[in-house]
Amino acid sequence: MPLRLEPMQPARDKDAITRTLSLAFASPAEGVREWMSNAGDDNFRVLTDGTTPLATLLRIPMGQFFVGRRIPMLGIAGVAVAPEHRGAGHAKTMMRHAMVQAAAEGWPLAGLFASTHTLYRAVGFEHAGYRFQYSIPIVRIDVRDALGNIVPISDADMPRVHACYAAFAAKHNGSLDRGQYIWNRIRTHRDDVFHGFAVHSDARELEGYLFLAQKRRPDGRQDLTLSDIAFTTPVAGRRLWSLLADFSPMGEELTFFGGPTHPALELLQQQRHRVELRDTWLLRVLDVRRALEARAYPSALQAELHLDIHDDLIPANHGRFMLRVDQGTGSARQGGHGTLRLSARGLAALYSGFLSPHQAKQLGELDAPDDACDHAAGFFAASTPWMSDMF
Structure with missing residues (x-):
């Protein structure tokens, strides 16, 4: 029987797909079920021979900014084949079906991060942008600027946070126009909870924000990781650096992500950070x-x-x-x-x-x-x- 790519039917497929994802990514089944719930059952697709779920992937509807303009982009993640069905070309078959279906739906672009680039290049994806990691000792942050008011971010603030991010992201080629799936990961990802802080101007306009998580070291000191940082004025950007510098009495290392450089780094007086290429993401014109x-x-x-x-x-x-x-x-x-x-x-x-x-x-x-x-x-x-x- 010909293989088909279909929307997941939870009653029929979910247990098998949970197992497939758990084995593919070495994740506990409980964590996989939580991730699937956050992603939404409607966004999973299953490659099947009519009776058996052979492989799966997640579709993430969102957009991407190129030259200041938002373009609809379908993200692909969670590509996995059950171990007993590997070696038969099912991943490539599934991706071919997925791209043809997405094109028929009118998506201009598809994007993904690849664990194996050969597979995705074989169906028309190509390297299209970067994701770098920056690390800087917190004591080396040399910005001390108290202009602007720092306030914790609440759920009620999120529409203004989204607007600030959109204004920031539109200026940087390749940045995502995030959907709810990505925004959920900004605030909670796996075991990390990210605390949000915003910069308000005197007129109470939200001009910048960041989300940070703390990780305690064995000696009691801590490292900071940012899931997001964005700002629309240099005053707000410097105020966010000053907030991070205030963690220096107990803080060691700060880590965050971006491109070959990041606007925030240009606000530092000295360039004392380290840069490491983490990923090259891929794009497909549909x-x-x-x-x-x-x-x-x-x-x-x-x-x-x-x-x-x-x-x-x-x-x-x-x-x-x-x-x-x-x-x-x-x-x-x-x-x-x-x-x-x-x-x-x-x-x-x-x-x-x-x-x-x-x-x-x-x-x-x-x-x-x-x-x-x-x-x-x-x-x-x-x-x-x-x-x-x-x-």
Whole structure:
């Protein structure tokens, strides 16, 4: 019987899927059940032969900011195959079904963090951005700024926190437009509870915030981890640093996440932090026309770009497309000269700004004359894509 990817039916599938996820991620079944409850049963998909759940994945509806504009993006997580069914290509089959279904639903993009990049590249995903970890001794925080009032964040404050984050994230290429699943992880993740603090201006506007968790060391001192930090004014950013510096009497190390750099780091007087690459996230263009039209472009650009895309999974994406840009907005249609020949993977890396056209050509993901690459670079110019979240 042909394999199908279906919404999970809890009465039929949930026990088997709990077991599969528990064995895939070495997590206790109780923790898996709690995670599934937080994610929502409706968001799980099951690969089945009609009688047996063979594999599963989680869909996370959200968005992603590129060049200041929010684009709908379907996150994929929790990809797992039952141990007794591994080695038969079920993960790839499941991902192919998942991408075709998401494209049919109208999603422009899909994104994920990969445990094995080979699998996801085989279905059209490509590296598209970074997630770095920063560490700094708390005693080395050299900002002491008392302007702005620090207040604990309550549930009633969360709409204003969301608005502050959206204003911050829209300025950073690749940042998520979070759904509730991601926001829940900002406040509680596994055994960590993150305490929120906001900066209010004299007019009681929320101009910045952070969420921190404390971990006690054997000697009684503590490390701090931030699940999130965002601000809309430099005054608020410095006040948040001052709040963190106030933990120095008992604090040792501060850890948080972002891109190759983070706006908060630029507010420090001295750069005494360490940076470590933790993850490279991947992107898949599911609907070429919608994705090209949803993205923002340089406002001064008025030009056409002719693409010839190879996509062996989603037929509607395969072939020639012409992108016309005017005053920062793009319109796309099938046809054109096909000057830039590229794979679905190459398009994903180009789209996010992870690779320039010349770099994609160097890696064999794009084929075009150098002058055509120069021309295309003007369309996809963007700051380095990154996100602080993990999903």
